[in-house]
Amino acid sequence: MSRRYLDPETLAGISGLDLVAKTVVEGFIAGLHRSPDFGFSQEFAEYRAYSEGDDLRHVDWNVFARTERCYLKRYRGETNTRLTVLIDASASMGYGSHRVNKLEYARYLAASLFYMAHRQRDAAGIIVFDDQVRNHLAPSSRHGQLLRLLYALERIELGVRTDFRKPFLHFQQFLFRPGIVAAISDFYQDPELVIKTIEPLRFRGNELVLFHLLDPQEIAPGFKRPVLLVDMEDEQAMDVSPEYAQTEYRARIDGHIENLRASAKRAGMDYFLLDTSRPLDEALREYLVVRRGRM
Amino acid sequence: MGLFSPWFLAGLAAVGLPVYFHLLRKHKSPPLPFSSLMFFEPRTQSSIQHRRLQYILLFTLRTLLLVLLVLAFAGPFIMGGPAAAGGGRRLVVVAIDNSFSMRQGGRLEQARQQALQVLAGLRPEDRAQVLAFSRQVSVMSEPSGDQAVLRGAVSAIEPTDSRSSYGDLVRALRSVVQSAQVPVEVHLFSDLQKTSMPAGFAELALPAGASLKLHPVGEANMPNWAVEAVTAPARVDGKGGARVQAVIAGLGPEAATMRASLVVNGRVIESKSAETPAAGRTTVEFAPFDAPHGASRCQVQIESLDAFPADDRFLFAVERADPARVLFVHESRDTRSPTYFRAALEAAGQASFALDARTAFDLGGVDPASYAFVVLSNVTSVPGPFEEALKKRVQAGGALLIALGPAAAVRGRIPVLETSIVESRYAARQGDRFQMVDWLDTAHPSIHRANRWEGVRFYQVFSVKADNLRVLARLADQTPVLLERQEGEGRVLLFTSTLDNIANDFPLHPAFVPFVEQTARYLSGLDEGRSSMTVDSYFELRRTSGEGAAADVLDPRGGRVLDLSGTAKALGFTLAEEGFYEVRRAGGRRELVAANADRRESNFETIPKDTLALWQNTGEGSAGAQGAPAGESRPSPLWWYVLFVAFVLALAESVVAAGHLSLKKEAA
Numbered sequence: 001m002s003r004r005y006l007d008p009e010t011l012a013g014i015s016g017l018d019l020v021a022k023t024v025v026e027g028f029i030a031g032l033h034r035s036p037d038f039g040f041s042q043e044f045a046e047y048r049a050y051s052e053g054d055d056l057r058h059v060d061w062n063v064f065a066r067t068e069r070c071y072l073k074r075y076r077g078e079t080n081t082r083l084t085v086l087i088d089a090s091a092s093m094g095y096g097s098h099r100v101n102k103l104e105y106a107r108y109l110a111a112s113l114f115y116m117a118h119r120q121r122d123a124a125g126i127i128v129f130d131d132q133v134r135n136h137l138a139p140s141s142r143h144g145q146l147l148r149l150l151y152a153l154e155r156i157e158l159g160v161r162t163d164f165r166k167p168f169l170h171f172q173q174f175l176f177r178p179g180i181v182a183a184i185s186d187f188y189q190d191p192e193l194v195i196k197t198i199e200p201l202r203f204r205g206n207e208l209v210l211f212h213l214l215d216p217q218e219i220a221p222g223f224k225r226p227v228l229l230v231d232m233e234d235e236q237a238m239d240v241s242p243e244y245a246q247t248e249y250r251a252r253i254d255g256h257i258e259n260l261r262a263s264a265k266r267a268g269m270d271y272f273l274l275d276t277s278r279p280l281d282e283a284l285r286e287y288l289v290v291r292r293g294r295m
Numbered sequence: 296m297g298l299f300s301p302w303f304l305a306g307l308a309a310v311g312l313p314v315y316f317h318l319l320r321k322h323k324s325p326p327l328p329f330s331s332l333m334f335f336e337p338r339t340q341s342s343i344q345h346r347r348l349q350y351i352l353l354f355t356l357r358t359l360l361l362v363l364l365v366l367a368f369a370g371p372f373i374m375g376g377p378a379a380a381g382g383g384r385r386l387v388v389v390a391i392d393n394s395f396s397m398r399q400g401g402r403l404e405q406a407r408q409q410a411l412q413v414l415a416g417l418r419p420e421d422r423a424q425v426l427a428f429s430r431q432v433s434v435m436s437e438p439s440g441d442q443a444v445l446r447g448a449v450s451a452i453e454p455t456d457s458r459s460s461y462g463d464l465v466r467a468l469r470s471v472v473q474s475a476q477v478p479v480e481v482h483l484f485s486d487l488q489k490t491s492m493p494a495g496f497a498e499l500a501l502p503a504g505a506s507l508k509l510h511p512v513g514e515a516n517m518p519n520w521a522v523e524a525v526t527a528p529a530r531v532d533g534k535g536g537a538r539v540q541a542v543i544a545g546l547g548p549e550a551a552t553m554r555a556s557l558v559v560n561g562r563v564i565e566s567k568s569a570e571t572p573a574a575g576r577t578t579v580e581f582a583p584f585d586a587p588h589g590a591s592r593c594q595v596q597i598e599s600l601d602a603f604p605a606d607d608r609f610l611f612a613v614e615r616a617d618p619a620r621v622l623f624v625h626e627s628r629d630t631r632s633p634t635y636f637r638a639a640l641e642a643a644g645q646a647s648f649a650l651d652a653r654t655a656f657d658l659g660g661v662d663p664a665s666y667a668f669v670v671l672s673n674v675t676s677v678p679g680p681f682e683e684a685l686k687k688r689v690q691a692g693g694a695l696l697i698a699l700g701p702a703a704a705v706r707g708r709i710p711v712l713e714t715s716i717v718e719s720r721y722a723a724r725q726g727d728r729f730q731m732v733d734w735l736d737t738a739h740p741s742i743h744r745a746n747r748w749e750g751v752r753f754y755q756v757f758s759v760k761a762d763n764l765r766v767l768a769r770l771a772d773q774t775p776v777l778l779e780r781q782e783g784e785g786r787v788l789l790f791t792s793t794l795d796n797i798a799n800d801f802p803l804h805p806a807f808v809p810f811v812e813q814t815a816r817y818l819s820g821l822d823e824g825r826s827s828m829t830v831d832s833y834f835e836l837r838r839t840s841g842e843g844a845a846a847d848v849l850d851p852r853g854g855r856v857l858d859l860s861g862t863a864k865a866l867g868f869t870l871a872e873e874g875f876y877e878v879r880r881a882g883g884r885r886e887l888v889a890a891n892a893d894r895r896e897s898n899f900e901t902i903p904k905d906t907l908a909l910w911q912n913t914g915e916g917s918a919g920a921q922g923a924p925a926g927e928s929r930p931s932p933l934w935w936y937v938l939f940v941a942f943v944l945a946l947a948e949s950v951v952a953a954g955h956l957s958l959k960k961e962a963a
Contacts, residue, residue, distance in 0.1 A: 095330035102330070188331040218330055229329040238332050252334040 047071040081122040082139040082179030084206075085110045086171075087153075090130040090162035091232045092186055097217035098277060105213055105276040106184045107153045109283050113182060114153075116284060118146045123179070126152050129167035130159030136171065139179060161233040162188055164197040178205030186213050188233075191259040195267045208269040212260060216277045219253060221245040299370030299932070306365035313357040317350065356948040363941035371933040386438055386475045387423040388468065389413060389445075392485035392512075393452050394429035394459035395830070395873075395896040399486075399603040402513040403454050406484035409510045410449045413482050414442060424471065425449055429457035430831045432467035438475070456830045456873040458893040459485065462493030465501065472502040479505040486513040487902045490895040496906075500913040507911045511901070514602075518547025520571060521606035521897035522555075525595050529826040530614045532647040536583030537613045541595040543579060545571035546898045551600055557581045559593045559613075569597065586615045590887035592875050593826075606897040610875060611826040612887035618647035619667035619819045624674055626702050627654045631795035632672045635802035636811060643812035648819070663688040667819035671710060673700030673793050682710050690783030691881075692837070694818035699757040700793035709759065712780060712787055717758040720774060729754050730770040739767050739779070740817040741788065745809035748801075755798035757791045764789065784837050786818060827889040828870055834888055835867040836878070849877040851890070 050059060050070035060073040087110055093103040100108075110126065117124040118141075125139030126149055137145075137152050162185065175181065181201055187194055187210070194210075202208050223242040230237045240249075257273060264271035274283055298304070389410045397403040410425070417423055417440070425435040425448035436448035464483075472479045481501070485491075487509065493499065501507055523544040531537045539557055550573045556566040569579045579595070586593075596608035621640065623633050633652035640648045653661065655674045658681040663669050669685060671677065677685070689695055695711055703709070707716050720730075729752035737746045748768070756774050767788075768777035778789040796802045801810075815821075828834065836846045845863050848856040851874020857865050870876060870890035878886040902910075 092330035095328065186330060188333050215330065228326045229332060229335065230326045231332045232328050232330055236332055237326060238335055240335055244336070248336070249334055256334065 046074050048074055081117070081120070082177060083113060083117045083122050083124040084127060084139055084175060084179060084181045085113055085124070086127045086129065086181060086183040086185075087156060088130065088162055088183075088185030088187075089128050089134055089156050089159045090186075090188075091158050091160055092162065092188055093213070094158045095186075095215055095218070095232055096276065097215050100276055102186055102213045102215060102276055103156065103158065105274070106211075107156065108280060109184060109211060109213075109274070110153055110182075111150055112280055112284055114146055114149045116288075124149055127167075127171050128152065128156050129171070131161050131163035131166060133167045133170045134159060139177075162186075164189055164194055168197045168201075172200060172204075175201055175204060175206060180207045180209065182209045182211060184211040184213060186218075187260055191256065191263045194260065195263040195269070198269070199267045202268060208264075208267075210260070210264050210269055210271045211283060212257070212271065212273045213276060214253075214257075214273065216275055219275065220250060296371065296373050299372060301369055303365060303369040306368065307362065309361050309365065310358055313354055313361065317354040317357075350951075353948065353951050356944055356951060360941055360944045360948055363937050363944065367934045367937040367941060371937060373931055373933060384418070384420045384477065385422075386471075386477050386479045387413065387417060387421055388426060388471060388479055388481045389423060389449065390426040390428055390432075390464060390468075390481060390483050390485075391449065391452050392429065392459050392483075393427045393454050394488075394491070395454075395456045395605065395892040396459070396486055396488055396603075396899065397512075398454045398605050399513060399517070399899070402486055403452070405512040406510070407449050407452065409512065410482065410484050411446060413510075414445050414449070417442075425452075426464075426467065426471075427452040428464045428467070429455045429459050430463065431457070432464055455871070456890075456892040457871075458831065458896050459488065459491040460493070461491050462498040465499055468505060469502045472505045475504075477504075481505055481507045482510060483507060484510045484512060486899065487511050487515075487907070488896070488898065489900045489902050490898050492902060492906075496909070499910050501910075507913075509907060509911065513899070515899070515901040517602065517899040518545075518549055519601045519603050519606070519897050519899055520545050520547070520551060520553065520597060521603075521894055522595050522597055522609035523576065523894045523897070525609045525611045525827060527593065527611050527613055527826045529612065530616060530821060531586060532616060532618050536585045538583045539581040539593070539595065539611075541579045541581070541609065542576055543569050543571050543597060544576045544894070544897070545573060546900075547601075548573050550575075553600055554598045555579045556596050557584065557593070558596060559584060559586060559591050561592075586613045588615050590614045590885060592887060592889075603897070603899075605873075606892065606894065609827070610873070610889040610891055612875065612889045613826060614887070618649040619815075619821065620649045620651055620665065621815065621819075622661065622663065622666040622669045623650050623652040623672060624655055624658065624670065624677060625652065625672040626674055627656065629673060629700075629702070629795055631797070632698070632793060635796060635807070636670065636672070636794055639802075639808045639811035640815060642808045643815070648815055663693060664691075666693075667821075668694035668696065668815070670696045670698070672698045673702045673795070674710075675702045675705050677710055686711055686782075689785035689787060692784040694785055694820075695782075695787045696790065696814060696818060697787065698790045698792070698794045699759070700795070700798060701755075704757055709789070711782070712764075712789065714760045714762060714764075717760060719755065719757050720772075721755045730756065730772055730774070732768055732776065733771040733773075734769045736765075736767040741777070741810060741814040742767060743813065745806050745813050747806045748804070751799060751801045751804050751806065753792055753799040753801075755792060759789065759791060788814065788818065827891055830870050830873055830890050830892050832890075833867050833869055834876070834878075837866055845881050847879040849879070851875055 047060065047063070048071065050072055054072055058072045058074070060071050063069070063071045063073075087106050089103065093106065094101055096102060096104070114124045114126075121141055123139040123141040124145060126135065126137045127133060128135035134157075135152055135155065137148055183198060198208060198210075223240065223245045226239060226241050228237055229240050261271045261273070272283065391403075391406050391410055393403060397406065414423055419440070422438045422440050423436075423445050424438045425445055427433045427435050435451060436444055439445060468479070468481060521544050522541055524542045526540040528537050541555060541557075543553075543555060545551060550571060552568060552570045554566050555569045557564045564584045565581045567579050567581065569577050571577045581595075591613045592610070593613055594608045594610045599607045601607075623636060625633055633650070637650045637652065640650055648667070651666070655677050658678050661681060663681070663685045664687075669688075685693075685695065689711060697703075697709060697712070699709070699716065701719070704716050704719050709715065731753065732748040732751060735742050735746050735748060737743060742748075753770060753776065756770060756776055758774055759778070761775060761778060764775070764778040764780050766775045766778055769775050774791070776791050778791070780787050780789070792798045792801070794802060801807050836848075846857075846865075847862050848868055850856050851872060856868050856876070861868075870888065873890055873892050876888040876890060878888060880886070
């Protein structure tokens with residue numbers, strides 16, 4: 001598949017998140033060089049002695065018949081990775097200066113992550129939040145989980161405003177098993193507050209990836225004349241001159257991104273800034289890098 | 296570089312419109328949703344920043360467009376190349392009023408002195424021209440820088456009895472300016488009489504490149520009394536005296552009582568007291584006086600109460616002559632027509648005629664020239680010598696009335712006119728078969744005061760070949776009943792019916808007497824004489840060009856007005872000065888023509904200052920280059936080029952504005 005199918009503008013023309021996810025992932029994989037490091041095959045890896053609590057479905061009964069010992073047969077592509085995607089559905093995620101707004105991009109990204117996890121038989125779940133938890137699907141690798149996740153993505157509606165503290169306190173109870181937690185948000189909060197709120201998840205053995213979604217107009221506003229901006233979350237209005245937007249604002253948003261990146265790094269999190277006008281493959285690559293560390 | 300109409304520069308205030316729309320108008324931005332204002336300052340942006348110039352190119356185009364439009368209306372010009380002719384840096388025109396009113400006191404001398412002072416102040420590079428104007432403009436000198444020539448021209452200006460006309464002066468100035476090719480400075484020396492203004496102020500508009508400087512002379516609004524008009528008969532006969540009425544005008548704020556006298560041939564006939572109201576007129580009537588035989592020099596004069604005695608007299612001429620003799624030729628059988636004609640002439644009150652009725656057989660030795668006019672009433676023929684003499688008389692200025700009837704139709708030929716009768720239209724009185732007059736030329740002197748021809752029945756009329764005949768009256772069937780032809784200097788009237796109350800009943804109608812009287816006065820020339828005329832009017836000596844009877848004219852000073860050729864050929868002459876002109880015609884006849892100055896010259900009310908200022912402004916407004924270095928160049932208007940550039944800018948502005956207003960741009 002061509003790389004052009006990873007372009008957000010192109011994906012916006014495809015109806016159905018399942019097809020979008022398939023298009024993205026298949027296109028992404030087809031563009032990769034085959035490498036043993038990624039272990040996509042279902043090849044045999046090792047035997048491991050049965051221990052209490054292991055799933056009996058993985059016992060190699062042929063070995064048991066010959067040796068009367070229980071061994072679990074493990075394959076290279078089989079892991080215990082659990083992917084939980086946290087999607088910010090606050091009002092600010094509805095902003096977009098082109099065809100795909102941030103929430104749409106977040107949908108495509110999450111759908112692609114779910115599809116990829118599904119291919120690797122990872123358990124995947126979703127938590128939708130704004131200033132509170134709006135939807136929750138616990139990670140699972142059961143049959144039909146992908147469709148449920150995609151359906152949950154479809155149902156996301158824009159909420160009010162972002163508040164990390166309240167929803168994170170809430171869904172810490174759902175993340176009692178280690179896995180990969182991908183937070184997709186525009187992070188219009190104090191970076192220290194964001195990290196401080198999310199950081200406890202890492203203590204439970206989770207790998208945390210912050211996908212920072214920003215519209216190109218948010219990174220580098222291109223106002224050519226004075227505009228009256230209205231905040232999409234609190235509806236506060238403010239006159240903004242082009243000079244300010246092109247100088248002081250850019251300095252401040254760049255500082256915010258750097259702070260968030262540095263804070264995430266210090267907290268051992270992965271941070272990835274996503275421009276909603278750019279293709280999705282970079283985000284998927286980031287996911288695979290993180291997942292590789294968990295194989 | 297200059298402006299013809301600099302006051303249009305006030306329109307530059309319109310530049311404020313684009314400044315307002317682009318710079319000062321409070322900017323109202325459409326609200327634009329944004330994800331978060333977290334990184335924007337929580338303060339309102341300065342409105343000054345909103346006033347930043349938008350669409351710099353559009354603003355510039357619009358401002359330039361307005362500036363150029365205003366500039367085009369202001370009339371920019373640049374001074375062109377060197378003048379083709381003239382040589383001097385400016386032409387100074389000295390125009391001196393020498394009309395009748397300038398005779399008052401020392402007005403003309405005062406004007407001369409002021410003019411000499413102006414000429415003394417000429418710069419070496421200037422040239423000057425001297426004009427004298429009254430009814431006509433006289434060029435006293437060509438443009439020159441020679442002081443001696445110019446001073447001589449000023450000194451040569453003499454007073455006239457004509458009326459001044461500023462309209463004629465301005466017309467002459469236009470041609471002077473047009474030919475000068477340099478800025479012209481007009482110095483007008485005049486008493487600035489209000490009565491000399493033309494009917495329309497537009498006639499006073501000075502041409503471009505001319506400026507006017509006024510030099511008033513004499514006392515303004517000086518009170519004056521004048522004999523304004525005299526009504527007197529130009530001709531009286533032996534029946535009675537001449538009745539004279541005089542109008543005395545008081546042209547000032549004061550009433551006055553004065554003696555008015557009637558003077559005939561230097562002898563005071565009668566004096567009367569006249570009370571003239573302030574700024575009004577009074578009429579003085581003198582008793583009829585017996586004027587001596589021949590032409591008398593008469594005048595009405597008042598005692599002089601003012602500083603302008605020249606208009607205290609009014610000249611007129613009265614001629615006492617024997618009754619005009621009229622030769623009436625008729626058939627021996629016809630006794631009715633002379634009876635009716637004589638009765639009508641004798642009933643006329645204004646003039647006297649002596650009718651000499653003769654049959655065609657009694658014309659031996661009769662000279663038509665000894666009669667005022669001749670009537671041929673329904674005659675079959677006249678003796679050949681008489682007809683020849685009659686033709687000559689008519690050609691020389693005599694007059695003839697021909698009435699046609701059955702007798703005239705026998706021969707079919709109309710004497711003198713050399714035309715023929717075509718047919719006779721007869722309607723018997725039985726059964727009321729008649730024709731009536733359908734159309735009259737009421738402008739003709741014969742019919743002017745005798746136009747009540749309704750009810751006149753014509754039973755018999757004769758159609759003639761109407762070659763070169765002017766129809767004066769026509770019947771209902773379009774048959775001409777009265778015609779006229781100019782023969783040489785004389786006139787011939789043709790009545791295509793009879794005067795005997797047989798072929799028509801015209802002699803029984805009231806219109807017959809005035810018709811006969813007016814026709815007699817017209818044919819004898821008595822209605823042309825006037826007791827007095829105005830200076831500058833034209834006196835007609837003869838009606839047709841070509842050589843005719845000699846007429847010699849002497850002016851009031853006894854000099855000959857016409858040269859030898861003009862004596863035989865001139866159609867008339869202009870009465871140039873006040874006094875009695877003597878016209879000596881062939882045959883020893885002597886006429887006196889009294890000429891009086893136009894009495895509008897007696898009114899010394901001056902032109903209002905506002906009007907004078909407006910008059911001067913016409914020159915200054917149209918001559919924007921006067922402030923520029925004079926001479927050598929003429930202003931070349933640039934408004935056309937400016938307007939063209941403005942048009943190009945308007946197109947560019949449309950293109951640029953269309954680009955800014957496109958939906959795509961707005962959305963961005």
